[in-house]
Amino acid sequence: xxxxxxxxxxxxxxxxxxxxxxxxxxxxxxxxxxxxxxxxxxxxxxxxxxxxxxxxxxxxxxxxxxxxxxxxxxxxxxxxxxxxxxxxxxxxxxxxxxxxxxxxxxxxxxxxxxxxxxxxxxxxxxxxxxxxxxxxxxxx
Amino acid sequence: xxxxxxxxxxxxxxxxxxxxxxxxxxxxxxxxxxxxxxxxxxxxxxxxxxxxxxxxxxxxxxxxxxxxxxxxxxxxxxxxxxxxxxxxxxxxxxxxxxxxxxxxxxxxxxxxxxxxxxxxxxxxxxxxxxxxxxxxxxxx
DNA sequence: ATTGGTGCAAATGCTTTGCATAAAG
DNA sequence: CTTTATGCAAAGCATTTGCACCAAT
Numbered sequence: 001x002x003x004x005x006x007x008x009x010x011x012x013x014x015x016x017x018x019x020x021x022x023x024x025x026x027x028x029x030x031x032x033x034x035x036x037x038x039x040x041x042x043x044x045x046x047x048x049x050x051x052x053x054x055x056x057x058x059x060x061x062x063x064x065x066x067x068x069x070x071x072x073x074x075x076x077x078x079x080x081x082x083x084x085x086x087x088x089x090x091x092x093x094x095x096x097x098x099x100x101x102x103x104x105x106x107x108x109x110x111x112x113x114x115x116x117x118x119x120x121x122x123x124x125x126x127x128x129x130x131x132x133x134x135x136x137x138x139x140x
Numbered sequence: 141x142x143x144x145x146x147x148x149x150x151x152x153x154x155x156x157x158x159x160x161x162x163x164x165x166x167x168x169x170x171x172x173x174x175x176x177x178x179x180x181x182x183x184x185x186x187x188x189x190x191x192x193x194x195x196x197x198x199x200x201x202x203x204x205x206x207x208x209x210x211x212x213x214x215x216x217x218x219x220x221x222x223x224x225x226x227x228x229x230x231x232x233x234x235x236x237x238x239x240x241x242x243x244x245x246x247x248x249x250x251x252x253x254x255x256x257x258x259x260x261x262x263x264x265x266x267x268x269x270x271x272x273x274x275x276x277x278x279x280x
Numbered sequence: 281a282t283t284g285g286t287g288c289a290a291a292t293g294c295t296t297t298g299c300a301t302a303a304a305g
Numbered sequence: 306c307t308t309t310a311t312g313c314a315a316a317g318c319a320t321t322t323g324c325a326c327c328a329a330t
Contacts, residue, residue, distance in 0.1 A: 002304050002309060023295080038312045043295060045310090059203075064294065077255035081262040088255060096253065106257035113236065114254045115217035115228060117246035122221040142284060142329055163320080178287045183320060185285090204319065 001052060009033050010045050014055060015069035020076070020085040022064045058085060077104045141192060149173050150185050154195060155209035160216070160225040162204045198225060217244045 001007070013029050014021070021029070027042045046067050050057040058066040058076060063083050068076075075088040077100055086104040101108050141147075153169050154161070161169070167182045186207050190197040198206040198216065203223050208216075215228040217240055226244040241248050 004304075004310060006311075036312075040296075040313080041311055047296095063199075075253050075255065077257055079259035079262055080256045081258060081265075084259045084261070086259065100255050101257075104255075104257070105260040106255070107263055108255060108257040110256045112254045112256075113215050114252045115215065115240050115244075115246070115248060116220045116250045116252075117217055117241075117244075117248040118221060119219035119224045119226065120245040121224070122219055123247060125221075144285060144329075146286075176287075179319095180288080180321075181286055187321095 001048065006030075006034060006037055006041050007045050007049070010042060011049065011054065011069070014046075014067055017069065020058060020066040020068050022066050024064075026067065075100075077106050077108070079106065080109060141188065146170075146174060146177055146181050147185050147189070150182065151189065151194065151209070154186075154207055157209065160198060160206040160208050162206050164204075166207065215240075217246050217248070219246065220249060 009030055010026065013033075014026055017026070017029070019025075023042050023046055024039065026046070027037070027039050030037055030042065046055065046057070049055045050067065053071065056068040056071050058068055063078070066083075066085055068085075070087075076085045077088050078085045086106060088100050088103050097108055097111065100106070100111070150166065150170055153173075154166055157166070157169070159165075163182050163186055164179065166186070167177070167179050170177055170182065186195065186197070189195045190207070193211065196208040196211050198208055203218070206225055210227075216225045217228050218225045226246060228240050228243050237248055237251065240246070240251070
């Protein structure tokens, strides 16, 4: 992965943002420093950097993807009206609900544990055994 | 909400499916019984029925929306390769991870608690006080 | 007879891609 | 020099919408 000015500035701005921006929102910000950058470059780099683990891609709730420069494991809460995402730094096991409301300022409406993994069908397709492909065949 | 044959058959097929189908997948199934139904009708009805609480819309993980004819509260696990969704019937508080793997057959890769609520900004825009709009202004 | 629902096709919105040019190593 | 990244424009998908026709109440 070459270090281009686009990549560097994208990362820098994302890390300073804290607002979990969408690709387009970050694009608007970065354009101020790199007027000729294209949205496609933003998408390509965000995708690549998230694959590299440098940033995190947030794909909750059927909304637009958002990105986070903070890669520590932490929970998020998203607004069902406007889509904003805020951080929730909660210790596991504690009374999550109140911690969530306290640390985010959100009014909690719903919480769902979202599990991800490899389904039995896909497990049988895996060559080695311990890898987690990221895309693949379409669901049946 | 009028009971049209489209609506009736859609609901019937969804309830029998158990596979958390996407709109298009359900469309393919229903087309066998209603060859002239259109995808738009499927989308419109799924949306309406989920608003009515008759079915549940699953909007996890930045993928295509999926729908569930089972409206009991229960968790889901989705495959990061193919997108399939399976049910997880787990008692809260128990050792979720192993329950998840046992009941779903998936290999668990990640679990994230997804909180939804109303952000402070949107709370201040709410007229009454205790409602949960579903869409709204764009994120800033 | 009304009013909501339907099918179709076109439009949308977000994201991805093909391709020729430019920049990094 | 070789290869990857960029910018632009066009394409792609899932989903939504406008509109004229149809059907449920």
